[in-house]
Structures are given as C-alpha cells and as structure tokens.
Amino acid sequence: MSAPPILRLGAVRDVAQFLQELKVRGLSIPCDATVASGPDSPLCAPIHRDGFNIGNRIAIQPMEGWDGTTDGNPTEHTTRRWRRFGQSGAKLIWGGEAVAVSPEARANPNQLMIAPHTEKGLAQLRNALVEEHRLTTGSASGLLIGLQLTHSGRFCRPHRHDHPEPLIAYHHPILDRRLGLSAESPLLSDSEIGRIIESFHHAAVVAQRLGFDFVDIKHCHGYLGHELLGARLREGGYGGSLENRTRFLREIVEGIRALAPGLEIGVRVSAFDLVPFRHDPSQSSNGRLGAGIPENFAGMLPYHYGFGMDPSNPARIDLTESFQFISLLEELGIRLVNVTGGSPYYSPHIQRPALYPPSDGYAPPEDPLAGVARQMEATRCLKQRFPQLIFAGSAYSYLQDFLPNVAQAAVRLGWVDAVGIGRMALTYPEILWDAVEGRPIQRKRICRTFSDCTTAPRKGLPSGCYPLDSYYKDSALGVKLQALKKQ
Numbered sequence: 001m002s003a004p005p006i007l008r009l010g011a012v013r014d015v016a017q018f019l020q021e022l023k024v025r026g027l028s029i030p031c032d033a034t035v036a037s038g039p040d041s042p043l044c045a046p047i048h049r050d051g052f053n054i055g056n057r058i059a060i061q062p063m064e065g066w067d068g069t070t071d072g073n074p075t076e077h078t079t080r081r082w083r084r085f086g087q088s089g090a091k092l093i094w095g096g097e098a099v100a101v102s103p104e105a106r107a108n109p110n111q112l113m114i115a116p117h118t119e120k121g122l123a124q125l126r127n128a129l130v131e132e133h134r135l136t137t138g139s140a141s142g143l144l145i146g147l148q149l150t151h152s153g154r155f156c157r158p159h160r161h162d163h164p165e166p167l168i169a170y171h172h173p174i175l176d177r178r179l180g181l182s183a184e185s186p187l188l189s190d191s192e193i194g195r196i197i198e199s200f201h202h203a204a205v206v207a208q209r210l211g212f213d214f215v216d217i218k219h220c221h222g223y224l225g226h227e228l229l230g231a232r233l234r235e236g237g238y239g240g241s242l243e244n245r246t247r248f249l250r251e252i253v254e255g256i257r258a259l260a261p262g263l264e265i266g267v268r269v270s271a272f273d274l275v276p277f278r279h280d281p282s283q284s285s286n287g288r289l290g291a292g293i294p295e296n297f298a299g300m301l302p303y304h305y306g307f308g309m310d311p312s313n314p315a316r317i318d319l320t321e322s323f324q325f326i327s328l329l330e331e332l333g334i335r336l337v338n339v340t341g342g343s344p345y346y347s348p349h350i351q352r353p354a355l356y357p358p359s360d361g362y363a364p365p366e367d368p369l370a371g372v373a374r375q376m377e378a379t380r381c382l383k384q385r386f387p388q389l390i391f392a393g394s395a396y397s398y399l400q401d402f403l404p405n406v407a408q409a410a411v412r413l414g415w416v417d418a419v420g421i422g423r424m425a426l427t428y429p430e431i432l433w434d435a436v437e438g439r440p441i442q443r444k445r446i447c448r449t450f451s452d453c454t455t456a457p458r459k460g461l462p463s464g465c466y467p468l469d470s471y472y473k474d475s476a477l478g479v480k481l482q483a484l485k486k487q
C-alpha cells in the first residue's frame with residue numbers, strides 16, 4: 001500500500017479531522033480536542049524543581065537572525081526579534097539566539113558574539129525582552145532567560161556568508177566532500193580545542209554579569225559541540241570513546257562552575273541524527289527541488305560519523321548514546337535539556353519539518369508530520385528515563401493551527417516539560433499565550449513553513465518571516481529576496 005499524500009494542514013477543517021488524519025497515517029502525536037485557558041491550563045502550570053521556578057510551559061527556542069553588525073552587536077532587527085520573544089508570554093527563553101564565543105567561531109558574518117564591545121548591546125537585548133514580557137504577562141516573575149553560546153566548528157563562515165572557513169574535529173567523508181576538504185585538511189588540535197573551551201568559560205562569565213540566568217552549551221545542528229559527540233575516529237583526548245567525546249562539555253562545565261558560580265547551565269543537543277541527505281536530481285525540474293534522499297553510505301559501514309544514529313544503518317536513528325549523554329548531564333548537575341535533532345545543513349527535514357524547502361534543501365522525503373512525531377517521541381523517551389530533568393522540546397511549528405492542542409497534550413501527558421517555539425516565534429510569537437488566555441488563534445499569522453527565514457540568510461540577507469511579517473515582506477529586504485529567489 002502506498003503512503004498517503006502529505007497532509008496539507010492549512011486545509012484541515014478542525015481538530016477532529018486532524019486526529020483522524022493522524023490515525024490514518026499511524027502517527028503518534030498527542031492532541032487534545034480543546035485547549036484550556038486560565039490557571040487550569042496545563043500550559044500555565046509553573047515548574048518548581050531543584051530550585052528552578054519557571055512560570056509556565058511555553059519556551060522560545062534560540063532563533064538567530066543573521067542580522068547583527070559585522071562586529072557582533074545587535075541591530076534594530078535583532079532587538080525587534082528579542083522584543084517579540086518577550087511578547088510571546090513564554091517564561092523560558094532558551095538562549096535567545098546563537099552567540100559566538102569568539103570572532104572566528106561565527107556561522108555568519110552577522111552573528112552576535114561575545115566581546116567587550118558587545119556587552120552593552122547584549123544586555124540591551126535582554127532588557128528589551130524583559131520589558132516586553134512584563135507588558136504582556138504583567139510580571140517578570142518566573143521568567144528564566146538563557147544565552148546560547150556557540151562555536152560553529154565545521155560551519156564557520158565568519159567573514160563572508162558564501163565563504164566557509166571550516167574548523168573541523170574529524171574527517172567526515174560526506175561533509176568534507178561538500179566543503180571541498182581533503183584528507184590532508186587540518187583538524188582542530190587538542191590545544192586549539194582547549195583554547196575554545198576557555199572562550200566558553202569567558203563567555204559564561206560575561207553572560208552572568210549581564211544578568212542571564214543560564215548559558216546553553218550548544219551541542220546541536222552540526223556545530224562544534226555536536227560534531228565532537230560524533231568524533232569516534234578522532235585520536236587524542238577529545239575523540240574515540242564517549243568519555244573523550246564528552247570531554248569538551250565536561251571541561252566547559254568545570255570551568256563555568258569555578259568562574260561563574262551560581263550560573264545555571266543548559267544543553268541543547270541533537271539527540272538523534274541521520275546520514276546527510278541531498279535532493280534527488282532525477283526528481284528535480286523547472287527549478288523545483290527533488291525529494292530528499294540519503295547520501296550513499298554503502299561503503300562506509302559501520303558508519304562512525306555522527307551521534308544518535310544506528311552505525312549499521314545510519315538512515316535510522318538510535319538513542320543509545322543519547323541516553324548516556326543525558327545521564328552525564330544529570331551527573332554534572334545540569335537540569336535544563338533542550339532536545340532537537342539533525343542539522344539545518346545536511347538533514348533539515350528532521351531538524352525543522354517543513355512543507356517547502358529552503359533554497360539549499362530538498363522537497364520533503366516524508367510527511368513533515370512524521371518529522372514532528374520523531375522529535376516528540378525522542379523527547380518523550382528521554383524525559384521518561386530522566387523525569388527529574390527539565391526538558392524543552394522542539395519542532396512544533398509545523399503543527400500550525402493544531403500547535404496549541406498538541407502542546408497542551410504533550411505537557412499534560414508528561415512527554416515534555418516546556419514546548420519550544422522556533423519558526424512560529426518569527427511570525428506569531430504569542431500563539432500559545434493567545435491560546436491560554438482564551439483568545440482566538442489568528443490564522444493569518446500562522447507559520448506555514450515556507451522556509452524563507454532560511455532561504456534569506458542562505459542568500460546573504462537577514463532572517464525573518466518574509467511571507468507573513470510585513471516588517472520584512474513590505475521592506476526593501478522583501479523585494480531583494482524575491483529578486484534573488486528568481487536568479
């Protein structure tokens with residue numbers, strides 16, 4: 001029997017039909033028929049655990065805008081985005097956006113970074129967010145704000161958006177080829193990694209001084225922390241055994257505890273992954289990208305080039321080491337975990353399920369709802385095993401009109417502690433707040449996963465919701481993006 005066609009969520013009449021469609025597709029996504037408002041709403045229940053007081057179950061995911069100044073300071077676009085994060089009503093702000101720990105660690109020339117001359121700008125971002133949050137919710141009590149610290153590793157592009165300057169931890173046969181690297185291309189040495197660890201320490205001290213409650217030591221999406229988790233074939237202190245592959249994290253945590261006592265630590269981790277995907281050229285025509293297919297890994301088995309995938313079949317996820325990783329976080333006293341998967345560079349369909357691919361992507365190889373279900377299931381499994389930890393889940397934006405129903409069910413059933421909003425925060429940040437306040441959902445503002453917020457930066461423009469947010473759509477940037485998309 002062939003798979004049913006991709007469900008067009010915008011055309012689904014109501015929750016009853018959505019539930020029926022999930023059943024037909026055999027997708028395990030919990031969904032409540034109605035969404036409660038007021039203090040009885042599961043999404044309004046505070047989290048009081050291990051000294052954390054988080055006022056509700058709504059989280060804003062880190063969402064970078066590629067819109068800082070070239071010396072790493074925020075611009076008016078950046079400030080607007082952080083204000084909107086505040087307007088969301090979310091009491092957990094997971095990181096704001098990726099902030100590079102040093103100039104060469106940036107993933108793009110407009111990424112924010114930690115430096116003496118950016119401290120004031122970063123503090124202003126936080127203040128703007130808190131101010132808006134107060135206006136929306138009436139109080140900043142129970143608000144927990146983190147700063148995501150990143151080193152972009154293999155995906156560094158600090159000087160030009162179209163000029164990769166990769167700093168790699170090991171040779172990856174597929175990703176090296178894509179970047180034009182050879183077997184002789186140098187790896188980051190152990191002492192260089194040691195210096196990067198020191199820059200994380202320094203960045204954490206700055207974050208604490210600026211008033212952030214926690215720092216996220218980013219271990220996701222193919223960037224350095226995540227690449228090291230998969231550095232099985234690396235020699236030396238940071239590769240090989242899982243103990244070595246987590247040394248980077250452990251040394252960062254040790255230094256932060258010593259230099260910034262009292263600062264909380266969180267980790268956003270790609271808990272699962274797949275072999276890199278590419279578009280199938282035989283299915284591409286008239287500028288339309290073909291569906292995603294896995295790169296040929298036949299000659300690479302067992303597959304040692306990643307984390308959270310089955311070495312005997314890397315087109316299948318495997319959480320064995322992810323469980324060990326979360327267990328380590330617990331041992332290290334880390335309570336805040338944000339589960340994500342894959343990478344926007346080589347497996348976007350598992351990282352941010354979308355109906356429309358970005359310019360460098362591929363058409364969906366599966367119903368994007370399957371991608372949502374995969375993320376939710378991985379988070380549920382990890383949460384079940386580590387009930388004391390506070391888990392934020394990812395990839396809910398694709399649920400569109402049914403996001404509030406699914407978010408409520410996931411929290412109510414204990415699949416996750418906080419529901420993280422990524423792309424939806426660019427177009428309709430207060431969607432869950434509207435729902436819990438009993439206001440109707442504004443359908444015109446719902447993210448329909450057009451992926452322009454990814455296509456724009458791939459073409460050197462700031463990110464934002466170009467199709468739905470008039471701030472971008474009706475601006476010179478919107479005109480420029482349309483022209484670039486036609487080229």
Ligand SMILES: Cc1cc2nc3c(=O)[nH]c(=O)nc-3n(C[C@H](O)[C@H](O)[C@H](O)COP(=O)(O)O)c2cc1C
Binds near residue numbers: 220394396398422424
């Ligand atoms: C434009 C854009 C910027 C993003 N920036 C970051 C980032 O800075 N750090 C990060 O960990 N994830 C980042 N992500 C990933 C999101 O946080 C989130 O995991 C992903 O979009 C899936 O969640 P969603 O379905 O709610 O969008 C970004 C995603 C997009 C589309």
Ligand code: SF4
Binds near residue numbers: 423427446452454465
């Ligand atoms: S551009 Fe707008 S509608 Fe498209 S994925 Fe991004 S936020 Fe959603």
